[in-house]
Amino acid sequence: MILPIVAYGDPVLRKKATAISEDYPKLDALIENMFDTMYGARGIGLAAPQIGLPIRLFIVDATPFEDDEDLSEEERKLCSEFKKVFINAKIIEEEGDEWVFNEGCLSIPNINEDVFRKPQITIEYQDENFDKKTETFDGMVARIIQHEYDHIEGILFTDKLSVLKKRLLKSKLTKISKGNIDVAYRMKFPLAKKKR
Numbered sequence: 001m002i003l004p005i006v007a008y009g010d011p012v013l014r015k016k017a018t019a020i021s022e023d024y025p026k027l028d029a030l031i032e033n034m035f036d037t038m039y040g041a042r043g044i045g046l047a048a049p050q051i052g053l054p055i056r057l058f059i060v061d062a063t064p065f066e067d068d069e070d071l072s073e074e075e076r077k078l079c080s081e082f083k084k085v086f087i088n089a090k091i092i093e094e095e096g097d098e099w100v101f102n103e104g105c106l107s108i109p110n111i112n113e114d115v116f117r118k119p120q121i122t123i124e125y126q127d128e129n130f131d132k133k134t135e136t137f138d139g140m141v142a143r144i145i146q147h148e149y150d151h152i153e154g155i156l157f158t159d160k161l162s163v164l165k166k167r168l169l170k171s172k173l174t175k176i177s178k179g180n181i182d183v184a185y186r187m188k189f190p191l192a193k194k195k196r
Contacts, residue, residue, distance in 0.1 A: 001033045001036060002033070002036050002037050002040040002185075002186060003033055003034075003036075003037045003051045003186070004051070004186040004187055004188045005037065005041060005046075005050050005051060005106050005107060005185060005186065005187050005188070006049070006050055006051065006052050006107055006187070006188050006190075007107055007108075007109075007176050007177060007179070007187050007188060007189045007190060008107055008108045008156070008158075008173050008176045008177055009173070009174075009176070009177030009189075009190040009191055010052075010107075010177075010188070010190040011190075012049050012052050012053075012054055013049055013050070013107060013151070013154070013156060014154045015049065015054040015154050016054075016152075016153055016154045017047075017048065017049055017054045017055050017056045017057075017151075017152040017153075017154070018054060018055055018056065019055075019056050019088045020055045020056060020057065020087065020088065022130045024055070027128075028128070030048075030053075030057075031057075031059065031085055031128055033051075034046050034048070034051065034057075034059050035059060035061070037051060037185075038059060038061065038106075039061075040185055040186075041106050041184075041185035042184075042185075043106045044060065044061055044062055044064055044065070044144055045058060045059065045060045045061070045144050045145075045147060045148040046058065046059055046106065046148070047059075047148045047151030047152055048151075048152070049151050049152065049154075050106060050107050050151060052188070055152075056087065056088045056089060056152045057085075057086070057087050057152070058085075058086050058089070058148035058149065058151060058152060059084070059085050059086070059148075060082065060083070060084050060086070060141075060144050060145060060148060061082070061083040062078075062079040062080075062082040062083070062140060062141050062144055063079060063080055063081075063082070063083065064079075065079035065080075065140050066079050066080035068140075071139070071140060072139075075139045075140055075141075078139070078140075078141055079140055079141060082141050084127070085127055085128040086123070086125045086126075086127075086145070086148070086149075087125060087126040087127065087128070087130065088125060088126050089123055089124065089125035089149055089152065090123065090124045090125070091121050091122070091123050091145075091146070091149055092122050092123065092124055092134075093121065093122040094117075094118035094120070094121050094146075095118055095119075095120045095121075095122075096118050096119040096120045096138075097118075097119070098116040098117060098118055098119075099116065099117065099119055100114045100115065100116050101114070101115060101117070101140075101143055102114050102115075103115045103143075103147060103157045104157075105147070105156065105157055106185070107156070108156065108157070108158060108173070108176060109176065109181060109183045109187075110172075110176075110181060110182075110183070111158070111169060111172060111173075111176075113157070113158070113161055113165065113169075115147075115157050115160050115161070116160070117142075117143050117146050118142075118146075119138050119139060119142060119143075120136065120137070120138040120142055121136065121137055121138075121142045121145060121146060122134065122135070122136045123135060123136075123137070123145060123149070158173070174191075176189070177189060177190055177191040178191045178192055178193075179191070179192035
C-alpha cells in the first residue's frame, strides 16, 4: 500500500526517532508499505519519519544506480545488488575525505543540492529479522545510507547547506510546506490550508 510522504516543515522530520523492538505491531506490513511508497515515488531510500512515524527504521534500494555511467563498474555492481532494511541503526564511524554529490529528498520535492559526505561508513543495525549486523559501506551506497540515517536523527539534507544557500531556498521550502507545488506522488503538507 502506498502511503503519503510527509513534506518539509512537519515536526516529525525534526524528531530524533526512537528504537523499536521485535514486537512492533505489523512491522512486516509496514516495511512492505514503505517499499511500495518509495517505488511509487521513484525513490532510492525512505525513512519511517517520512511517512509520519518517529521510529528508527529506514529502507534502501540502490539498484537505480546500476546504470549510472559516473560510477565505477565495481560501484555499479554493488548498487545493482543493494536492497536492505535498517532497524535501530547507529553509524559508529565515518571516514575519508568528503566528496560532493547532488542530493534530493522525497520530503523536499523539486529541490536538489550538492551535499558533502564522507565516503565510508561503519554502521550497526538490525535487519528485518532483528539479526544484529555491523557492516562497512562506501561510495554511493554509504551516501544513501547516510542520507536516510540523517532522517532518523531529525536531520535533513538542507541542513548541510551553506547559510546563503539556505536563505536562497527559504521561499521554495515554504511553498513545499504549504503544498504549493506539483508532485507526482501522494504527500501530506503540514501548512496546507484545509479544504472546507
